[in-house]
Amino acid sequence: xxxxxxxxxxxxxxxxxxxxxxxxxxxxxxxxxxxxxxxxxxxxxxxxxxxxxxxxxxxxxxxxxxxxxxxxxxxxxxxxxxxxxxxxxxxxxxxxxxxxxxxxxxxxxxxxxxxxxxxxxxxxxxxxxxxxxxxxxxxxxxxxxxxxxxxxxxxxxxxxxxxxxxxxxxxxxxxxxxxxxxxxxxxxxxxxxxxxxxxxxxxxxxxxxxxxxxxxxxxxxxxxxxxxxxxxxxxxxxxxxxxxxxxxxxxxxxxxxxxxxxxxxxxxxxxxxxxxxxxxxxxxxxxxxxxxxxxxxxxxxxxxxxxxxxxxxxxxxxxxxxxxxxxxxxxxxxxxxxxxxxxxxxxxxxxxxxxxxxxxxxxxxxxxxxxxxxxxxxxxxxxxxxxxxxxxxxxxxxxxxxxxxxxxxxxxxxx
Numbered sequence: 001x002x003x004x005x006x007x008x009x010x011x012x013x014x015x016x017x018x019x020x021x022x023x024x025x026x027x028x029x030x031x032x033x034x035x036x037x038x039x040x041x042x043x044x045x046x047x048x049x050x051x052x053x054x055x056x057x058x059x060x061x062x063x064x065x066x067x068x069x070x071x072x073x074x075x076x077x078x079x080x081x082x083x084x085x086x087x088x089x090x091x092x093x094x095x096x097x098x099x100x101x102x103x104x105x106x107x108x109x110x111x112x113x114x115x116x117x118x119x120x121x122x123x124x125x126x127x128x129x130x131x132x133x134x135x136x137x138x139x140x141x142x143x144x145x146x147x148x149x150x151x152x153x154x155x156x157x158x159x160x161x162x163x164x165x166x167x168x169x170x171x172x173x174x175x176x177x178x179x180x181x182x183x184x185x186x187x188x189x190x191x192x193x194x195x196x197x198x199x200x201x202x203x204x205x206x207x208x209x210x211x212x213x214x215x216x217x218x219x220x221x222x223x224x225x226x227x228x229x230x231x232x233x234x235x236x237x238x239x240x241x242x243x244x245x246x247x248x249x250x251x252x253x254x255x256x257x258x259x260x261x262x263x264x265x266x267x268x269x270x271x272x273x274x275x276x277x278x279x280x281x282x283x284x285x286x287x288x289x290x291x292x293x294x295x296x297x298x299x300x301x302x303x304x305x306x307x308x309x310x311x312x313x314x315x316x317x318x319x320x321x322x323x324x325x326x327x328x329x330x331x332x333x334x335x336x337x338x339x340x341x342x343x344x345x346x347x348x349x350x351x352x353x354x355x356x357x358x359x360x361x362x363x364x365x366x367x368x369x370x371x372x373x374x375x376x377x378x379x380x381x382x383x384x385x386x387x388x389x390x391x392x393x394x395x396x397x398x399x400x401x402x403x404x405x406x407x408x409x410x411x412x413x414x415x
Contacts, residue, residue: 103143108405126241127141128243128267134313141200160202179228191237200241200242206245219260222234273312281303299335302339308374
């Protein structure tokens with residue numbers, strides 16, 4: 001009896017062990033089949049993607065030395081990602097050139113500005129454009145108007161600092177005959193002329209306090225009275241304002257009305273200074289030199305100096321420097337010696353005055369960005385060569401380019 005029970009237990013144990021082995025074997029077999037099936041499907045479905053990436057990397061606009069190397073691209077997703085990011089950047093640049101042909105710039109900072117313009121232009125929202133002098137605020141205002149629903153209506157520009165305080169109210173709202181000495185006839189103001197269209201109030205931070213209250217009422221009520229008049233005039237206008245002043249500080253100093261500020265600051269656009277969009281210096285320089293009185297081209301060394309300069313006068317300063325340099329140049333080539341002394345002195349990156357007060361991390365990031373830009377300029381955008389100059393591998397350079405939002409395409413074919 002005991003022998004029978006022992007035999008039964010042994011038999012059941014053997015069966016259990018055999019079943020476990022069979023289950024594990026089947027699991028391994030099914031796993032291998034699933035892996036092979038997945039691999040085949042990946043090869044089949046990814047083949048168009050692989051072909052696309054291989055073809056684009058051989059194009060002049062994408063090609064680098066590594067594009068000539070053969071490898072299994074399905075195992076290197078960073079290359080696929082890099083190509084698609086390049087394609088996205090190119091399409092973004094093409095779109096920017098199509099939508100904003102009069103604005104020169106394709107850096108990440110300017111593409112952000114273009115996005116804001118596209119969003120706000122079709123609305124009737126009031127726009128406040130801020131930025132340093134010479135950054136192109138009037139050009140941005142004009143672009144907003146050209147992409148607005150009022151583009152077929154008047155676009156009237158008023159420079160608040162160029163008109164004397166005693167005449168500004170009359171310029172804005174008009175006056176009746178005999179309302180003051182010299183008013184020999186009725187005059188229609190700029191707000192009335194712009195009815196149905198857009199008014200651009202440039203240098204709004206310099207508008208006298210005595211006029212600000214009347215402008216606020218005109219914006220809120222959509223009506224005003226001419227100087228010396230008694231009949232309200234209703235208008236339908238959109239307002240775009242711009243200033244290089246810190247309006248918040250002016251409010252604290254009692255030089256600008258807070259209620260007018262809030263009325264203007266519905267949608268704000270901050271234009272970056274040129275030193276924050278150095279990738280655009282190359283194409284800006286080409287544009288200005290093509291339209292300068294004397295045709296000239298920049299040498300690589302001169303271009304590097306321009307990129308290293310602070311440009312506190314921004315685009316206006318760059319344009320003036322290039323016009324002077326083109327006149328001074330010989331044989332149509334602008335070299336470092338043809339640039340003004342103050343520009344040549346700014347080539348020392350570590351000693352630039354605008355970096356002295358920056359925290360160490362920000363200063364190091366800025367220096368790294370400028371060194372990468374300099375290397376890309378020297379190699380006409382060939383990343384493998386730029387990486388060699390910088391002493392890093394190409395993948396590390398690519399990640400740094402991505403971090404600093406540098407548009408490599410802008411450095412191609414400079415020499």
